[in-house]
Amino acid sequence: MLSMRLGPNRQLVATEAEAPRPRPDEALVAVTASTVNRGELGLIGMRDEGWAPGQDVAGTVIEAAADGSGPEAGSRVVGLAEQGAWSQQVAVRASRLAVVPQNVPLETAAALPMAGLTALRTLRLLGNITGRRVLVTGASGGVGRIHLQLARLSGAEVIAVAKAKQLPGAATIVTDPADSAPVHAALESVGGRALAGVISRLLPGSPLVLFGTSSGEPTPLTIYDFIGHENVTLHTYFSYAADHSKDAEDLAVLLTLTAAGDLEPSVAECFALAKAGDAVERLRAGGTGGKIVLLNDSPDAAA
Numbered sequence: 001m002l003s004m005r006l007g008p009n010r011q012l013v014a015t016e017a018e019a020p021r022p023r024p025d026e027a028l029v030a031v032t033a034s035t036v037n038r039g040e041l042g043l044i045g046m047r048d049e050g051w052a053p054g055q056d057v058a059g060t061v062i063e064a065a066a067d068g069s070g071p072e073a074g075s076r077v078v079g080l081a082e083q084g085a086w087s088q089q090v091a092v093r094a095s096r097l098a099v100v101p102q103n104v105p106l107e108t109a110a111a112l113p114m115a116g117l118t119a120l121r122t123l124r125l126l127g128n129i130t131g132r133r134v135l136v137t138g139a140s141g142g143v144g145r146i147h148l149q150l151a152r153l154s155g156a157e158v159i160a161v162a163k164a165k166q167l168p169g170a171a172t173i174v175t176d177p178a179d180s181a182p183v184h185a186a187l188e189s190v191g192g193r194a195l196a197g198v199i200s201r202l203l204p205g206s207p208l209v210l211f212g213t214s215s216g217e218p219t220p221l222t223i224y225d226f227i228g229h230e231n232v233t234l235h236t237y238f239s240y241a242a243d244h245s246k247d248a249e250d251l252a253v254l255l256t257l258t259a260a261g262d263l264e265p266s267v268a269e270c271f272a273l274a275k276a277g278d279a280v281e282r283l284r285a286g287g288t289g290g291k292i293v294l295l296n297d298s299p300d301a302a303a
Contacts, residue, residue: 002296003087004276006051010044012086012277017052020084020091027070027094028063029077033110034085035142036276036283036292038214039239044280053276054085054294057092058100058110070094070248076102078109078255080117080247086276088296096244098251101259109255111142111265111291116254117247118239119146122187122209123154125235130155132184135201137161137177137194138214139170142291145266146254147187153262159183161194164289168264177201192217202229211237266290272297 007013022028035056044053058078061071071077071094079097084090100109126134134151138144139160148169151158160170161177174180177197186198189212196219202208206229226232257263268290271279279292 001088002273003052003084004054004273006044006047006049006053008049012044012053012280014274014276017087019089020087022063022065022091024066025069025094026091027061027065027077027097029057029059029079029090029092029097030062031057031085031088031090031273031296032059033107033296034058034273034294035110035114036279036294037114038212038283039114041280041284052084052087054083054087054090055080056110056113057081057085057090058106059296061097062089065094067094070097071099076100076106078106078112078251080113080244086273086294088273093244096247098248098255101255104255104258107267107270107293107295108258108265110293111267112251112254112258113247114239115142115291116146116265117242117250118211118237119143119150120250120254121242122211122235122237123147123150125209125237126185126187126207129185131157133157133159133181135159135161135177135180135183135186135198136170137187137198138189138212139167139173140164140289141189141214142266142268143189143212145169145290146263149263150257153257156185161190187211189214191215192219195219196221196225199225199229199232202232204229205231205233207233207235209235209237267293269293270295 003017077097134156140162152169191213192215268288273296
């Protein structure tokens, strides 16, 4: 089977690999679509030659988990692999797979696992936001767009920080968080000046969730920056530390909303699986406005 691996000089190369051998609690999935996440860009610069990247996966179960858990063979599924999803086949823990409704395309479902779970779980950290004003930075990205829609569905007034002129779920769009009206809560993934700007708009006692630093810039802060913003509650979110026993349950929530038309995961561009290197460079260039999806159209995927 075809599998993208890290080659010499940290370049992605298409290689022929043996089919995965699932553990008893894993299903074997024929991959239709996967996505490129920003976290994987960092891993490509850290992992050893031969490493197989890829976590988001959507496809069809070839072999159900031997322990009887998870979706049956033939099911259309989406989930999170530990690695190796940029391949024609991948073994995925059954507890991290959810069945995809028939009216949701697999390439759309592939945009949900990492981005959707991050958005859903960080939003929950804010508590009840009904009738509250929520500020979202990085709002034009894959996670940000889902944040906007979920926050609106939760009854919040949403302010997005982005260069885009229109975004789903946003009541107001600003290019600098410092230009926002005062807010009751914030979801922040940019860091640097953006984080300082967000803090300057928080009302006293507001929750702030930090889950990224896409700018790569440090944020110099002192206690005096919180005058007028006293008792802010700071939460951090790291996907690797999340409760992954709930992955299937939370993915089902996102899929139900998508099937009903209440949530639209953003697919910015699609690349053939063998062009994963080009997809990585496209994401590095920035400004995609959504998820980069890798498509496997080989008839050998299910062989």
